[in-house]
Amino acid sequence: MKKYIALVLLSFVFISCSDPHGEQNGYIKIALENFPTSLDPRVGTDQVSQRMHQLLYRGLLKRERNGSLSPDIAEKFWREGKDRFVFELRKGIKFSNGKEITAKDVAYTYNSILQGKIRTIRKGALWMIKEVSASENMVIFKLKKPYSSFPINATLGIVPEGADEDFGKHPVSSGAYFLYKREKEAFFLKPNPFQYGVKNNGIIVKIIPDEVTRALELKNSGIDIVVNGFTPDIIEELKKDKELEIKRGQGGNFAYIGINFADPVLRNRKIRLALGYSINRDEIIKYLMRGYAKPANSVLPPYLWAYEPDVFTLHYSPESARKLIKEAGYSNLTLHFSCAATRLSRELSQILKAQMEKAGINLKTDCSEFSSFYMNIVKGNFQLYFLMWVGISDPDIFRYIFHSESIPPNGANRGRYINPEIDRLIEKAEVTYELRERKRIYSLIQKIIAEELVYIPLWYPDSVAVFRKGLKGVKVYPNGDLTFIKDVTY
Secondary structure: OHHHHHHHHHHOOOOOOOOOOOOOOOEEEEEEOOOOOOOOOOOOOOHHHHHHHHHHOOOOEEEOOOOOEEEOOEEEEEEOOOOEEEEEEOOOOEOOOOOEOOHHHHHHHHHHHHOOOOOOOHHHHOOOEEEEEEEOOEEEEEEOOOOOOHHHHHHOOOOOOOOOOOHHHOOOOOOOEEEEEEEOOEEEEEEOOOOOOOOOOEEEEEEOOOHHHHHHHHHOOOOOEEEOOOOHHHHHHHOOOOOEEEEEEOOOOEEEEEEOOOOOOOOOHHHHHHHHHOOOHHHHHHHOOOOOEEEOOOOOOOOOOOOOOOOOOOOOOHHHHHHHHHHOOOOOEEEEEEEEOOHHHHHHHHHHHHHHHOOOEEEEEEEEOHHHHHHHHHHOOOOEEEEEEOOOOOOOHHHHHHOHHHOOOOOOOOOOOOOHHHHHHHHHHHOOOOHHHHHHHHHHHHHHHHHHOOEEEEEEEOEEEEEEOOOEOOOOOOOOOOHHHHHOEO
């Protein structure tokens, strides 16, 4: 496969895209792997849509590179009591149509979701909000109960009052750029004329699903930059091109093996521990990820404030795995591993099969089309599976993935893990506002999850930008955010 990739990239004679109208002069050309599902920030929840929203919209707060939150449209915010947040807006920030962004626009953005005026799954994420109101230049959020992680929900892109279900087809921007033209496989964005700070003439976002085609476009100047859009093998080939640069940094995603706690075999901790000891993560990171990853030990990435490094950590020991399997009462252990039919997942499944065989585990692998694979995971029709959590920015994810009330379809506790102590700690953290105490609680949660082996942690993939030499202002965000693009120039 690696030889094939190299031959493709070296042998293709690619005809770069011409621009008969001269519209690309001074524009930064970026590539995304799929079309956004919606340009409406209230509706599009997939990763590509969220990247487009970062270019087109601003929220009350914005997320910094280290995962912290800072004011954006809001000048400041504060909490009144335990269930009320107040945001005071900056003056003079305007939509791309010249209208000033007001508290009524902000309240409408949230209320259109909460009141069902817009059909969107985001309503579930805003469950803690009882009501949103506007008073002069202030927005007041009344919560159903105290909820310490509420501010992360204030990063939602703001739309004008009255924006309807068709808004995503003709968006009015509150951010650095606005959409001025859309072609079959490209979006043309120009700087918002009523805001400041954009250093380039605009952006052309090209939708290129095929990874090799993206690489060829980059090599032949058809695009200028790709962020987190290449597998490690492709990155290694692109490193050989003297006209390209690579910038990498800490990633915010988490690759893991999920375990079905409803399965009588895997309910035994000795079996789960044997699984962990049978996997050589260092080898996987070196050869499969080509070094573009770091070993993981928690769902939370290390740069987040709530991350706890001092947890039970697995190491490679097939001898220990064999001993534990025997102690659990098994002489021949067969387990089934499910994954999506991507190249990375298929290669990982074969590596795991070979590694576990040394520990006396016969791993049966099934890599299927994603929708079929995912449906089985949600229904609980699996023993082991491989997936990745993307864009983790707050420890409130623990309720979604570990609380007993979050078993599908109510959440993503796909492993059917039930632990009353974890439920109690999650609920306690949610109503605790003192940061030191919250961190202590979240540390306890991570220690228990690691000790119980709810997941088998694998790696945190690096965040990687590949771009044309001479491009200035490129920054690497852990989640592959594109907010830095407004500062990019040649």
